[in-house]
Ligand SMILES: O=C(O)CCC(=O)C(=O)O
């Protein structure tokens with residue numbers, strides 16, 4: 535019996551750029567994310583940027599309908615498009631002030647207190663075969679994303695730690711395969727009464743991605759879980775209606791799944807996650823930003839040097855006024871990054887206005903002060919030496 539399509543959820547427009555409030559999301563979008571677990575938003579990015587991101591990414595992946603595409607059976611870009619990517623547009627989207635602003639609104643923290651942990655465009659294809667069998671992602675089982683993002687379990691619903699995003703580069707009418715999700719109805723929603731472990735891959739259950747095989751497996755080994763999912767998750771699914779540039783803001787604890795694309799179609803989207811700086815148990819999915827600093831393209835060095843203070847913070851760079859900054863580290867980082875255009879002024883300024891260091895426990899001057907005093911004495915000494923050495927020649 536063919537499955538009935540789930541009811542659609544349509545995107546709502548973001549705040550117009552340049553509006554006085556400077557905010558990116560409307561209050562209702564923030565409320566929906568905080569209470570119902572999702573906000574589906576249009577118009578966050580300029581259309582031109584979204585088009586460019588697609589144009590710069592698509593050629594790096596197998597073409598729609600190609601034999602190679604039949605072998606792409608899971609999430610990801612196989613490393614080739616992990617942030618920082620060869621596509622300027624993908625990188626620009628990742629650190630776009632409107633996106634960072636939206637995430638900061640959702641989590642209720644400053645942009646400086648956000649950290650990027652995932653940014654990667656990846657393709658999905660409407661394939662003839664389910665080449666990966668139980669692990670195939672064409673028709674996914676209902677799942678939550680937290681198991682491979684965090685070492686723990688998402689904190690209580692009202693203390694969200696991270697925002698995950700699917701930014702679509704296609705219209706759902708063209709590619710099919712709408713993402714489905716289960717909106718949380720409120721604090722008493724049985725689907726969201728934790729712990730969220732009634733899913734393959736967790737709590738002793740094997741990992742199975744394919745919906746049919748996952749539910750059959752659960753039916754066999756944990757029939758109560760299969761029944762619970764059949765009653766509480768699948769019937770309540772809603773489908774994401776998207777066009778290029780629509781962004782689904784969701785959470786690591788939102789039930790959702792990918793559904794089969796139209797045969798022969800390709801869908802490209804950019805997956806991103808930002809966590810709160812204090813949630814270290816949420817891992818960075820990629821190799822890490824410093825690892826990319828040696829790339830011949832210098833893409834990472836430039837992003838860091840030419841980015842804003844906020845954008846650098848999102849990559850883990852210490853903010854102005856952070857204890858990392860001392861006379862020594864300011865000079866050293868300047869030496870490393872100024873040749874690439876880095877402006878150290880905000881860091882210098884915060885340092886020059888730093889409060890006096892409190893004395894050590896025994897009343898002795900603090901380490902920082904001693905270091906400064908040492909540096910001053912060293913300078914005096916070398917000036918004296920220079921004068922002594924110059925002396926005889928001058929005289
Ligand atoms: O393909 C989709 O629409 C959703 C993908 C997804 O949820 C996942 O890969 O974890």
Ligand SMILES: [Fe+2]
Nearest residue numbers: 677678679790
């Ligand atoms: Fe997912």
